[in-house]
Amino acid sequence: MAKDDVIETPPRSGRPRIHQNDRERWRKAQAARRQRLRDAATCKKPRAIFSSQRGEWGSPPELIGNVLSRLEIDCFCLDPASPGPGGPVPARRYFTKEEDGLCQEWVGEHVWLNPPYGRHLAKWVRKAVSEWHFGRAKTIVLLLPARTDTLWWHELITAGGQPEFLKGRVRFLDTDGQRRDVAPFASVLVWLRPQVGDQIDPRPQGIDE
Numbered sequence: 001m002a003k004d005d006v007i008e009t010p011p012r013s014g015r016p017r018i019h020q021n022d023r024e025r026w027r028k029a030q031a032a033r034r035q036r037l038r039d040a041a042t043c044k045k046p047r048a049i050f051s052s053q054r055g056e057w058g059s060p061p062e063l064i065g066n067v068l069s070r071l072e073i074d075c076f077c078l079d080p081a082s083p084g085p086g087g088p089v090p091a092r093r094y095f096t097k098e099e100d101g102l103c104q105e106w107v108g109e110h111v112w113l114n115p116p117y118g119r120h121l122a123k124w125v126r127k128a129v130s131e132w133h134f135g136r137a138k139t140i141v142l143l144l145p146a147r148t149d150t151l152w153w154h155e156l157i158t159a160g161g162q163p164e165f166l167k168g169r170v171r172f173l174d175t176d177g178q179r180r181d182v183a184p185f186a187s188v189l190v191w192l193r194p195q196v197g198d199q200i201d202p203r204p205q206g207i208d209e
């Protein structure tokens with residue numbers, strides 16, 4: 001095409017006809033429609049609606065039982081993110097949303113933390129690191145989504161958290177204690193516990209300071 005053949009479009013003036021939010025909504029609707037078509041083509045069932053915002057992923061009893069037996073206890077001292085009495089975690093003390101576990105001191109030998117998985121997850125992880133660091137909680141076992149690309153993950157591991165990646169996907173409990181379908185994310189247990197070096201006194205024997 002010769003240069004002179006280029007048709008000049010008139011400069012746009014006034015407000016754009018499609019608002020940015022409309023465009024974004026339209027793009028999302030198209031993506032959802034394409035996904036539904038793909039699912040239909042591969043005979044997949046529609047995906048279960050999991051909302052990590054709801055934050056109510058109850059720990060499955062076999063996982064709790066496994067951790068308790070490894071700690072050689074039958075009850076945690078504290079569950080700081082709890083639905084309240086009747087929740088799935090045997091704990092002597094617990095904090096509910098109303099008491100706000102993030103604002104409390106976590107004192108105890110053995111603490112179980114399966115935090116709400118919403119936007120405050122990082123705060124819960126940082127709170128656990130801090131309570132452990134200052135020695136209020138001796139051992140904290142965290143059940144977390146394995147988001148190894150997040151800042152909180154790196155802070156937790158750098159602070160001394162020992163990860164155990166779970167094979168397969170966890171079947172969490174609903175608020176009514178019923179099993180959900182398997183989670184759409186991988187999970188990991190991270191242990192904040194006394195470290196070998198904590199028990200060693202490096203000073204030479206017989207020298208008082």
Ligand SMILES: C[S@@+](CC[C@H](N)C(=O)[O-])C[C@H]1O[C@@H](n2cnc3c(N)ncnc32)[C@H](O)[C@@H]1O
Binds near residue numbers: 100115116
């Ligand atoms: C992922 S569930 C875990 C429940 C239970 N600890 C377990 O392991 O099965 C997170 C729980 O934290 C509770 N929660 C939410 N915000 C909280 C807050 N600020 N303080 C204490 N608990 C909270 C929720 O109601 C929910 O029951």
